[in-house]
C-alpha cells in the first residue's frame with residue numbers, strides 16, 4: 001500500500017477504525033471519514049469526535065499521514081466527489 005491513499009468511511013471506530021490502522025500499517029496514507037454523531041436509525045451509543053481523534057492517533061502511530069473529517073456519507077454524490085478531490089489534491093492519488 002506504500003504510495004497509496006485509502007479513503008475509509010465509518011472510520012471513528014469498529015471495522016472502519018480497524019481498516020484505517022491496518023491500511024496505515026501496510027503503508028497507506030488515510031482519509032478517515034465519519035459522521036461521529038447520532039444517527040436516528042442506530043439504537044446503540046453513537047461514535048464521537050473523540051473516537052475519530054483516536055483513529056487519527058492510531059494511524060499516526062503507524063507513521064502515516066491522515067486527514068480526518070466529520071462527514072455524513074449520505075450527502076449528495078456531487079458534494080462527496082468534490083470533497084474527495086480536495087483531499088486527493090493535498091494527499092496524492094486515492095485508491
Ligand SMILES: NC(=O)c1ccc[n+]([C@@H]2O[C@H](COP(=O)([O-])OP(=O)(O)OC[C@H]3O[C@@H](n4cnc5c(N)ncnc54)[C@H](O)[C@@H]3O)[C@@H](O)[C@H]2O)c1
Nearest residue numbers: 010012013014015016033034035036037047071072073074
Ligand atoms: N463488527 C462486525 O463484526 C460486523 C460484522 C458484519 C457486518 N457488520 C456491519 O458493518 C458495519 C460496521 O460495523 P461496526 O461494528 O464497525 O459498526 P460501528 O457502529 O462500531 O461503526 C460504524 C461507524 O460508521 C459511522 N457511520 C454510520 N453511518 C455513517 C454515515 N452515514 N456517514 C459517516 N459515517 C457513518 C458511525 O458513526 C460509526 O463510527 C455495520 O453496518 C455492521 O452491521 C459488522
